[in-house]
Amino acid sequence: MKKIRWGILGAARVNERLLPAIANSPFGDLFAIGSRRANAAEECLEKYQPNLKGKVKTFNSLDEVIYHPDIDAIYIPLSNEEHTEPALKAVNNKKHVLIEKPITLHSKEVKAIQEAAEKNHVKVMEGFMYVFHPQFDRVKEIISSGLLGDVQYVHSMFSFPIQPARFYRIDRSIENGGGALWDIGPYAIHTIRQCFEQNPLSIVAKSHLNEHGADLTTSGMIDFGNNRRAQFDISFECVRRSQFEIFGSKGKLMCHTVWQHENDEALLTLTTDADGVKNEHIKKANHFTLEIDHFNQCIINNTAPKLSLDDALWNTKTLEAIQSSIKTKTWVHL
Incomplete structure (x- = not known):
């Protein structure tokens, strides 16, 4: 069976989870890591997968990974504002690309990546690992x-x-990719969007900004039309929360922990008029491993990824509108 050979750009902390998932997938191999900081790639490998030291190539640049002829797929976990240029380089060099959220800071850049991917016949996906956990499948099934x-x-x-x-x-400022909006905001918005069948119509938001113009806290409302609406709260100042709640005409569903640790069962609470309150325990699963295995299989079998670039485009459009509302202090229409 063909295995997908992976390269990683950067030594980001998220590699603690993704690097082992890439290295240990039955459908792929970790081939190389590149970082602009001297020796950072080697240190990253030593820290997260020391058994592969000497087997995985390490480079002190990103381009050596992007243009390496033996690499099939690239994982990009760089800073929020740094995704577009290496993504386009990789796609135009006919590499498949998994881009950590947010895919970009601008919807026009998502469109450019989308066009390049179609032209070069490669797979590109935004890295929302939580949708690969069986908990999310159950949420969608209940809806x-x-x-x-x-x-x-x-x-x-x-x-x-x-x-x-x-x-x-x-x-750094929101405009430059800093703050809660572009860090944890993509998750908050993405979970909301998965609960509705239509895209947002308008948004209003308010933030607490620091001296750099980065938001420490942002809250807001989203109008989906037809009396469907949502609220979101993201913060670097509040107690840890990673949850969402869905309310319908017959019942409600609470997802207690969206970023579920692979060693813990997930818990959903379903409340309906007919059956009262019921807790559902979802089996343990590593959503990072499931994400990588899925993307590898999409490449091998030439099938569409679970998360499309249209989905990535609308998530970015929604985040852009929130950013605009923070600045203008008014409702923004999409």
């Missing part, structure tokens, strides 16, 4: 079953108190 009735309202909450070691996330 489509009609147990909740018509979904009318969703509330998504993502937060954690940011520590000094993570201040690099808030050292």
Whole structure:
């Protein structure tokens, strides 16, 4: 069986989860890591997969990975504002690409990546690992079953108190990719969007900004039309939360932990008028491993990824509208 040979750009902290998932997939192999910081790629490999030291190539640049002839797929976990250029380079060099969220900061750049991917016949996907956990499959199943009735309202909450070691996330303005909006906001918005069958119509949001113009907290409302709406709360100042709740005409569903640890069962609470309150325990699963295995199989079998670039485009459009509303202090129409 053909295995997909992977290259990783950068030594980001998220490699703690993704690097082993790539290296240990039965459908792929980790071929190389590249970082612009001297020795960072080698240190990353030593830290997260030391058994592969000497077997995986390490480079002190990104381009050596992007243009390496033996690499099939590229994973991009660089800073939020740095995704577009290497993604386009990789796609135009006929590499398949998995891009950590947010795929870009601008919808026009998503369109450019989409056009390049179609031209070069490669797969590109935005990295929302949570949708590959069986918990999310169950959430979608409950919505489509009609147990909740018509979904009318969703509330998504993502937060954690940011520590000094993570201040690099808030050292630049929202416009330049800093703050909670572009860090945890993509998850909050994506979970909301998965609960409705239509795209957002309008948005209003308000933020608490720091001295760099990065948002420490952002809250807002989204109008989906037909009396369907949502609220979101994201924060680097609030107690840790990673959850969303769906309300329908017949019941409600609480997802208690969206970013479920692979060693823990997931818990959903379904409440309906007919059956009262019921807790469902979802089996343990590593959604990072499931994400990588899925993307590898899409490449091998030439099938469409679970998350399309149209989905990525609309998530980016929604985040752009939130950013605009923060600045203008008004409702923004999409």
